[in-house]
Amino acid sequence: MKKGLLIILSGPSGVGKGTVREKLFEDATLNLAYSISMTTRSPRPGEKNGREYFFVTKEEFEKKIEEGGLLEHAQFVGNYYGTPKAYVDQLLSEGKNVLLEIEVQGALQVMDKAPDALTIFLVPPTMEELEKRIRGRRTEEENIVQERLNKAAKEIATKDNYKHVVVNNTVEQAASEIAEIIKENIAQH
Numbered sequence: 146m147k148k149g150l151l152i153i154l155s156g157p158s159g160v161g162k163g164t165v166r167e168k169l170f171e172d173a174t175l176n177l178a179y180s181i182s183m184t185t186r187s188p189r190p191g192e193k194n195g196r197e198y199f200f201v202t203k204e205e206f207e208k209k210i211e212e213g214g215l216l217e218h219a220q221f222v223g224n225y226y227g228t229p230k231a232y233v234d235q236l237l238s239e240g241k242n243v244l245l246e247i248e249v250q251g252a253l254q255v256m257d258k259a260p261d262a263l264t265i266f267l268v269p270p271t272m273e274e275l276e277k278r279i280r281g282r283r284t285e286e287e288n289i290v291q292e293r294l295n296k297a298a299k300e301i302a303t304k305d306n307y308k309h310v311v312v313n314n315t316v317e318q319a320a321s322e323i324a325e326i327i328k329e330n331i332a333q334h
């Protein structure tokens with residue numbers, strides 16, 4: 146069976162990666178699978194272990210790094226985040242197009258290891274809109290919101306490392322542009 150396409154969706158916290166990803170997954174023709182990450186951050190209300198993330202302790206995460214079980218990992222605003230490698234390999238070998246929704250340090254690691262990966266960076270229409278979105282989500286304390294916003298400009302400055310940059314004006318427009326990019330890449334894969 147033909148291996149699936151590895152897809153990285155990156156962008157600053159609050160830009161709308163998760164929201165756009167959910168829209169993309171409504172299109173079954175894209176044959177997408179989501180890579181569930183591992184993190185040491187605490188679950189938000191409504192988040193379930195094994196669905197949004199595998200929520201683990203710092204010790205468990207560091208053991209996974211030592212075992213070589215992560216495709217990439219990074220520290221982001223005080224917590225570890227990483228992509229379990231075996232699951233991604235399994236999905237790719239089953240022919241699934243695997244979407245990694247990850248921050249920029251991890252994305253750069255995957256680009257080194259898998260230069261053929263399709264890489265997409267999502268940007269906000271304006272920095273004011275980014276702030277409005279992250280605050281509007283009401284999931285983080287003020288100090289964490291501030292730290293995430295402080296990182297955003299530096300993260301956006303890495304966007305030229307990605308093969309595609311998409312502005313998230315509306316969820317429908319961003320998802321539709323990304324779906325077209327994925328379809329073109331599937332055809333050439």
Ligand SMILES: Nc1ncnc2c1ncn2[C@@H]1O[C@H](COP(=O)(O)OP(=O)(O)OP(=O)(O)O)[C@@H](O)[C@H]1O
Nearest residue numbers: 157158159160161162163164278282313314315316
């Ligand atoms: N195009 C859009 N227009 C208006 N609001 C949006 C848009 N896209 C996403 N949002 C809203 O912005 C907030 C942040 O979106 P989301 O949680 O998807 O961001 P994210 O990039 O996945 O964040 P993180 O990296 O922190 O996980 C949510 O409340 C979401 O409903």
Ligand SMILES: Nc1nc2c(ncn2[C@@H]2O[C@H](COP(=O)(O)O)[C@@H](O)[C@H]2O)c(=O)[nH]1
Nearest residue numbers: 158182218219221226227228246247248251
């Ligand atoms: N490098 C990685 N970054 C990841 C991974 N999973 C998620 N993320 C990114 O972390 C930030 C914060 O996420 P949040 O859920 O706490 O808001 C965000 O940019 C995610 O996309 C991963 O496995 N590796």
